[in-house]
Amino acid sequence: MCPGPAAMPGKRRLQAAAPVVGEDGFLLLQSQALAEEEAAKTKGEMLTRFLKDKLAKEERSSTLNLHKLSTQWRAVLRETKDKELRQDIEILSQTFARVIDCKDSVIKSLATDLEEAEEQHAQALRSHLHNIDRLLQLQRCRLTCLEEGYGAQLEALKMEFEAERRTILEQHERESCYLRDVALAAEQNYTKNDHEATLNFQSTRDDIKNKSLQEKQYSRMQLGRKAEVLWEQFQRAMQSYTEATEHQKVAFEALKQKDKKSSREIETQAKKLQKLQDSVAATKGQIAAHLRQSEQQNQCVREEKERVLRQLQELKNEMNQARAKAYDSLARLTMQSSAALKVLVRVVEKAQRILRLAEMCRRLETEEEKVLPFYPSSLVEGEQQDARRVLEEMPVEPLAQAVWDYVGLERFWQRFSKAKLEEQALERERAALSQQNQHLRELLRQYLAGISVSHEVLEEPNPLLAIEHKSCVPRELSRARGGCAQGRHGAARPNSLLDPVPCSAGTG
Numbered sequence: 001m002c003p004g005p006a007a008m009p010g011k012r013r014l015q016a017a018a019p020v021v022g023e024d025g026f027l028l029l030q031s032q033a034l035a036e037e038e039a040a041k042t043k044g045e046m047l048t049r050f051l052k053d054k055l056a057k058e059e060r061s062s063t064l065n066l067h068k069l070s071t072q073w074r075a076v077l078r079e080t081k082d083k084e085l086r087q088d089i090e091i092l093s094q095t096f097a098r099v100i101d102c103k104d105s106v107i108k109s110l111a112t113d114l115e116e117a118e119e120q121h122a123q124a125l126r127s128h129l130h131n132i133d134r135l136l137q138l139q140r141c142r143l144t145c146l147e148e149g150y151g152a153q154l155e156a157l158k159m160e161f162e163a164e165r166r167t168i169l170e171q172h173e174r175e176s177c178y179l180r181d182v183a184l185a186a187e188q189n190y191t192k193n194d195h196e197a198t199l200n201f202q203s204t205r206d207d208i209k210n211k212s213l214q215e216k217q218y219s220r221m222q223l224g225r226k227a228e229v230l231w232e233q234f235q236r237a238m239q240s241y242t243e244a245t246e247h248q249k250v251a252f253e254a255l256k257q258k259d260k261k262s263s264r265e266i267e268t269q270a271k272k273l274q275k276l277q278d279s280v281a282a283t284k285g286q287i288a289a290h291l292r293q294s295e296q297q298n299q300c301v302r303e304e305k306e307r308v309l310r311q312l313q314e315l316k317n318e319m320n321q322a323r324a325k326a327y328d329s330l331a332r333l334t335m336q337s338s339a340a341l342k343v344l345v346r347v348v349e350k351a352q353r354i355l356r357l358a359e360m361c362r363r364l365e366t367e368e369e370k371v372l373p374f375y376p377s378s379l380v381e382g383e384q385q386d387a388r389r390v391l392e393e394m395p396v397e398p399l400a401q402a403v404w405d406y407v408g409l410e411r412f413w414q415r416f417s418k419a420k421l422e423e424q425a426l427e428r429e430r431a432a433l434s435q436q437n438q439h440l441r442e443l444l445r446q447y448l449a450g451i452s453v454s455h456e457v458l459e460e461p462n463p464l465l466a467i468e469h470k471s472c473v474p475r476e477l478s479r480a481r482g483g484c485a486q487g488r489h490g491a492a493r494p495n496s497l498l499d500p501v502p503c504s505a506g507t508g
Contacts, residue, residue: 040320055334
């Protein structure tokens with residue numbers, strides 16, 4: 001039994017649906033692969049974001065912990081420093097109390113010494129006033145003797161002055177007569193010489209007039225010759241000017257010819273431009289032909305694209321595997337980077353400390369060190385050239401290569417060595433100053449012992465009472481005062497403030 005006409009279109013639909021189902025399956029597989037790829041990609045991005053968030057969180061927590069540790073460490077240091085300062089304050093208060101007690105005792109002893117010194121000064125003042133009175137009496141006697149001698153010498157000088165005055169007046173009269181005679185003779189001689197000089201002047205004036213006329217004629221002739229020479233030079237300059245203007249005319253004609261030649265070149269260039277426009281139109285036609293060829297090539301490229309897509313699926317599978325390996329390496333890299341960051345933080349802190357120290361050192365530099373920061377080399381010119389040549393050669397040994405990396409620190413070591421040398425010099429100067437200070441303290445102690453009045457000081461020789469020159473007091477007065485002092489006090493004190501101390505020449 002043959003199928004009816006209604007069954008024929010159903011068979012056609014089944015035959016047409018078969019290739020459509022195969023193409024849909026391929027597209028479904030492709031969409032599933034793309035969905036899996038997108039899911040893997042989103043998963044990887046989420047993992048990367050999670051690791052980055054974790055790394056940032058760890059960094060924030062490490063920074064916070066470091067701040068907490070530094071805060072607690074500062075609190076501990078403050079407590080220990082507070083305890084040390086309190087102990088130091090107690091020790092200093094005890095020391096201050098002891099020093100105050102010592103100062104009080106010294107002040108009391110100095111007050112007693114001052115009272116004794118005032119008593120001794122009053123006694124010395126009384127003896128000094130007595131000596132002054134004796135000196136005034138001696139001075140009055142000396143002045144009377146000097147006045148008598150002055151009167152006698154004045155009388156003698158008056159008599160000698162009168163005798164000398166008479167002799168001078170007589171000599172003046174004689175010299176006046178002699179000078180009048182000399183003046184008369186000189187006047188006669190002057191009139192004679194004046195007449196002779198007048199005659200000589202007239203003759204010399206005539207000679208000079210004649211000579212000047214001759215020189216005037218000679219100069220007129222020379223000026224005429226010079227004017228002729230200058231006229232010839234003017235004629236030559238005028239001729240050279242005319243020749244130069246002729247050359248400029250020739251140059252103008254040459255420039256005109258060059259202008260015409262340039263206009264012709266412009267016309268040829270315009271013709272070339274027209275030819276180029278024609279070639280552009282031909283090139284556009286070739287581009288249209290190339291577009292038709294490119295359509296055929298695009299068809300081939302589409303087929304190649306489908307083949308490349310299949311290869312892309314394979315490459316994506318390989319890329320997923322490589323990505324998994326990359327995630328593992330990224331995790332290791334984050335751990336290593338965190339450790340490296342910590343090391344770099346320590347390095348940066350060390351570098352900042354070095355920079356702060358360098359800034360402090362730069363502030364402490366003197367003007368001389370800013371202008372000449374390094375001391376001059378002690379090597380001669382030949383030795384410096386040899387050293388420079390050795391430094392420029394590339395090292396071969398491992399140790400020399402390691403030293404080569406630190407050549408840039410040579411200036412630093414020079415400044416460091418200079419600072420060390422200055423430190424040693426300052427230490428030596430400090431030792432010398434301390435020794436000088438000790439010597440001055442010893443001298444001060446001797447001086448204080450000399451000005452203080454005590455039983456021990458009175459028994460020893462007093463350095464302040466040594467006199468290098470002889471005393472102005474007469475020896476008899478000194479003996480008399482010594483006897484009175486022995487009569488009043490029983491014995492003369494060896495270090496009275498006005499008693500001259502015998503000393504040898506050149507010693508105090």
